[in-house]
Amino acid sequence: MSILHWLGQIPFADRAAVGEGAFYLSRLGEKGYPILPGFVVPARAFRGFLETIDWLEPLFTDFSTSSLHLDINNPRQLQAIAQQIRHVFQATELAADWLEALEGALQELRDQTTGEISALVLRPSIGLAHASDSFPSLQAQSLIEPRLCASHVSAVATMLKALWASAFRAQTLLYWQRSGIELQNIQLAVMVQPVQPAIASGFLEMSNQQLALQACWGHEWALLRGEVSPDCYWVEPGQGTTLYQPGWKPLAYGLETEIPQASPALEQWLPEPSPMMPYVLDAAYQTRMVLRDEVLEQIVQLGLRLHVAFGNTFRWTWVLGRAGREPRLCLSQVDAAIAPPEPVAGQARSLAVALPSPNAAEPKIKPASTPPVLQGIAAAPGQAIAPVHVITEAELLPSSAPAGTIWVAASIHPDWLPALRHAAGIIAEQGGRASHGAILARELGIPAVVGAAGALEAVRSGEVLLLDGDRGLVFRSPTPETSTDRLAQVTFPNGQRRPVADSGAPHPKPLPPTATQIWAAVSQVSSLERLRDQPVDGIGLLRSELMLVDLMAGRSLADWLQDPADVVARLAERIERFAAAIAPRPLFYRSLDLRAHEFPQFLGEGTSANPVLGQRGAYRYQVHPQLFELELAALGAVLARGLDNLRLLIPFVRSVEEFRFCRQRVEAAGLRRQGTFQLWIMAEVPSVLLLMADYVEAGVQGFSIGTNDLTQLLLGADRDDAALAQAYTAQHPAVRRAIAQILQTARQHRVPCAVCGQAVTDFPDLIAEWVQAGATALVVEPEAIAATQRVLYQAEQQILLQWAQQQRHQESF
Numbered sequence: 001m002s003i004l005h006w007l008g009q010i011p012f013a014d015r016a017a018v019g020e021g022a023f024y025l026s027r028l029g030e031k032g033y034p035i036l037p038g039f040v041v042p043a044r045a046f047r048g049f050l051e052t053i054d055w056l057e058p059l060f061t062d063f064s065t066s067s068l069h070l071d072i073n074n075p076r077q078l079q080a081i082a083q084q085i086r087h088v089f090q091a092t093e094l095a096a097d098w099l100e101a102l103e104g105a106l107q108e109l110r111d112q113t114t115g116e117i118s119a120l121v122l123r124p125s126i127g128l129a130h131a132s133d134s135f136p137s138l139q140a141q142s143l144i145e146p147r148l149c150a151s152h153v154s155a156v157a158t159m160l161k162a163l164w165a166s167a168f169r170a171q172t173l174l175y176w177q178r179s180g181i182e183l184q185n186i187q188l189a190v191m192v193q194p195v196q197p198a199i200a201s202g203f204l205e206m207s208n209q210q211l212a213l214q215a216c217w218g219h220e221w222a223l224l225r226g227e228v229s230p231d232c233y234w235v236e237p238g239q240g241t242t243l244y245q246p247g248w249k250p251l252a253y254g255l256e257t258e259i260p261q262a263s264p265a266l267e268q269w270l271p272e273p274s275p276m277m278p279y280v281l282d283a284a285y286q287t288r289m290v291l292r293d294e295v296l297e298q299i300v301q302l303g304l305r306l307h308v309a310f311g312n313t314f315r316w317t318w319v320l321g322r323a324g325r326e327p328r329l330c331l332s333q334v335d336a337a338i339a340p341p342e343p344v345a346g347q348a349r350s351l352a353v354a355l356p357s358p359n360a361a362e363p364k365i366k367p368a369s370t371p372p373v374l375q376g377i378a379a380a381p382g383q384a385i386a387p388v389h390v391i392t393e394a395e396l397l398p399s400s401a402p403a404g405t406i407w408v409a410a411s412i413h414p415d416w417l418p419a420l421r422h423a424a425g426i427i428a429e430q431g432g433r434a435s436h437g438a439i440l441a442r443e444l445g446i447p448a449v450v451g452a453a454g455a456l457e458a459v460r461s462g463e464v465l466l467l468d469g470d471r472g473l474v475f476r477s478p479t480p481e482t483s484t485d486r487l488a489q490v491t492f493p494n495g496q497r498r499p500v501a502d503s504g505a506p507h508p509k510p511l512p513p514t515a516t517q518i519w520a521a522v523s524q525v526s527s528l529e530r531l532r533d534q535p536v537d538g539i540g541l542l543r544s545e546l547m548l549v550d551l552m553a554g555r556s557l558a559d560w561l562q563d564p565a566d567v568v569a570r571l572a573e574r575i576e577r578f579a580a581a582i583a584p585r586p587l588f589y590r591s592l593d594l595r596a597h598e599f600p601q602f603l604g605e606g607t608s609a610n611p612v613l614g615q616r617g618a619y620r621y622q623v624h625p626q627l628f629e630l631e632l633a634a635l636g637a638v639l640a641r642g643l644d645n646l647r648l649l650i651p652f653v654r655s656v657e658e659f660r661f662c663r664q665r666v667e668a669a670g671l672r673r674q675g676t677f678q679l680w681i682m683a684e685v686p687s688v689l690l691l692m693a694d695y696v697e698a699g700v701q702g703f704s705i706g707t708n709d710l711t712q713l714l715l716g717a718d719r720d721d722a723a724l725a726q727a728y729t730a731q732h733p734a735v736r737r738a739i740a741q742i743l744q745t746a747r748q749h750r751v752p753c754a755v756c757g758q759a760v761t762d763f764p765d766l767i768a769e770w771v772q773a774g775a776t777a778l779v780v781e782p783e784a785i786a787a788t789q790r791v792l793y794q795a796e797q798q799i800l801l802q803w804a805q806q807q808r809h810q811e812s813f
Contacts, residue, residue, distance in 0.1 A: 129726075387405050705742055
């Protein structure tokens with residue numbers, strides 16, 4: 001088994017080993033985007049190399065696991081340490097097994113590219129342990145300049161060590177210290193890619209709903225080193241218009257074989273010998289437009305696809321290579337998005353180029369250029385600029401929060417819903433993407449950042465913040481670029497949120513129906529409008545507890561139960577609105593799953609020692625049956641009105657006895673007499689793995705895998721704890737095997753089984769795996785329906801293709 005990783009073949013489990021840049025470039029290759037091929041030397045090679053060094057200086061004792069505390073105000077010390085590390089790195093031999101692996105990979109790379117490789121580029125790919133998202137890692141890797149070398153193994157080994165040493169230059173040492181990044185938390189991997197002849201290259205990113213594109217002749221080194229002023233293009237996807245600003249490109253970088261004989265090479269500019277050399281361009285090329293119309297259109301289409309699939313976090317490096325007679329466009333690197341150049345008045349002009357013209361995109365707030373004051377988990381997309389309202393522990397219900405403010409709290413409580421609708425944004429110290437507060441924020445279209453440690457101490461009520469829910473960042477008062485006219489487009493005077501219903505992306509042609517159904521997960525009546533034109537096969541999860549908060553009008557459960565008839569009438573009226581809107585497609589009503597820490601005012605109970613494992617779901621129905629019986633009465637009233645698309649989903653079932661209790665109550669309420677009524681359970685407590693056959697025998701008619709609870713219970717990682725965000729993942733082998741086992745067992749017993757929860761949206765790569773195992777439906781939030789349908793369609797087509805190939809193979813014998 002190779003100890004190296006190949007781009008386009010890197011599983012999620014190896015993400016930390018290859019770093020964020022390589023992981024996302026590999027993801028592009030897996031999804032069919034054109035990428036520059038290559039392999040990755042993982043971070044463990046860097047770690048292993050550090051451990052083999054015999055340090056003589058006391059400062060470097062236990063270097064590979066130390067924090068390396070330095071005096072950052074002493075530039076001479078930083079320079080001396082950086083120089084010493086560089087010398088020691090170069091004097092230390094690379095381990096024999098890594099040299100052997102490199103030799104084999106280089107030969108395989110030659111075979112892939114069907115020709116001799118004259119040069120290689122080594123690019124850093126960093127992963128920072130404990131970072132809540134990709135942005136800090138991608139930002140850090142920009143500190144280390146890529147390296148070029150010849151294509152034999154000794155040159156690669158030498159340049160690999162040089163790149164590793166670059167992580168300890170004076171500049172980078174200063175960055176690590178000031179950013180509070182300890183050495184043991186830096187996972188430095190290296191991508192190794194062939195250098196192929198290039199016509200042009202540049203950068204591509206999305207900013208302010210504009211596609212910003214930079215282009216130069218030859219390879220991107222002239223851009224990286226600031227030696228040319230690139231051609232710049234700004235494309236308005238919503239209008240199909242393009243603004244062009246010519247650059248001045250006196251030189252280009254190329255391999256020796258690419259340099260025209262009449263163009264003088266500038267080797268003296270290089271700090272060290274390199275296979276890539278700058279050369280002077282002919283005067284006509286210095287001001288000529290780099291991209292022809294057809295190439296520009298191709299790059300723009302690629303950029304729009306990238307934006308839809310990956311959002312605004314990234315900057316993509318593209319290369320237009322010479323491959324035979326036709327130029328070949330590919331992506332070579334992924335970095336953190338930065339503010340691209342702005343058009344200069346009097347220099348930029350419109351281009352009459354036929355470009356894609358999707359529906360008009362909504363303007364977005366330009367990210368602040370200053371460092372963020374807070375960083376957390378991107379829980380709900382959108383951006384807002386508004387004053388802050390800090391919610392203290394004493395403020396149990398934030399009804400006094402002014403409308404249009406950004407709320408800052410320890411956590412988001414679902415029973416805040418009535419007041420929450422008026423918030424411009426939400427920042428919470430606790431919570432993850434799968435927490436109910438984050439789910440509610442997404443459904444309401446309120447930008448939210450959760451897991452923002454220290455938020456209550458970092459900000460104060462009244463100050464203005466820029467909240468970026470797309471990246472999980474919060475900035476102090478907006479920069480001048482985000483004020484005046486631009487702000488007037490995106491905020492009301494006291495704050496305005498950007499709804500997430502339409503990302504401004506091109507609307508693709510409708511896809512054919514899929515065998516696996518797509519169901520929506522909702523709780524608010526306002527979400528029904530967003531489902532109207534969506535390719536959805538039903539509502540697979542009506543979150544009753546979040547729906548209930550609206551009906552309660554601030555009353556406690558004990559007070560509400562004083563009038564049972566009113567409870568039934570209100571519940572029936574609300575459920576009927578959902579059932580009627582989605583009919584004849586199914587509506588799965590999940591009965592109440594009340595956790596004490598999320599509904600403290602409503603339940604009026606003391607704090608539970610562990611609310612995740614406390615009185616909730618089916619167990620609560622046995623202890624407090626009255627509310628469950630009122631829910632069943634409301635469902636009966638809806639069925640009696642002729643809405644036969646209703647199904648019941650029992651949450652958090654720990655045992656077959658709990659299910660039997662619920663089934664008996666359902667039968668006593670007369671619901672099973674309705675021919676189309678079905679009784680399902682959520683498969684989210686790990687005991688379900690051993691009890692599937694018993695549940696089916698007891699009368700379960702279907703399962704819906706609750707990946708949120710199943711993941712946290714299997715891994716012992718609280719989904720509401722931001723500190724455990726890296727440990728809490730449905731990509732864990734145990735979770736993947738558990739889901740596969742549930743799906744396969746359900747198929748064996750011929751009962752339907754859906755996959756529900758944040759995993760469907762966060763890990764679309766797993767959809768093919770679930771479909772193969774027997775998933776009959778996927779349950780996602782409204783904004784993820786279209787993207788899920790595209791992934792699902794591709795997965796089913798691939799499965800059909802594999803089946804057809806197997807059939808042909810069998811027939812050949």
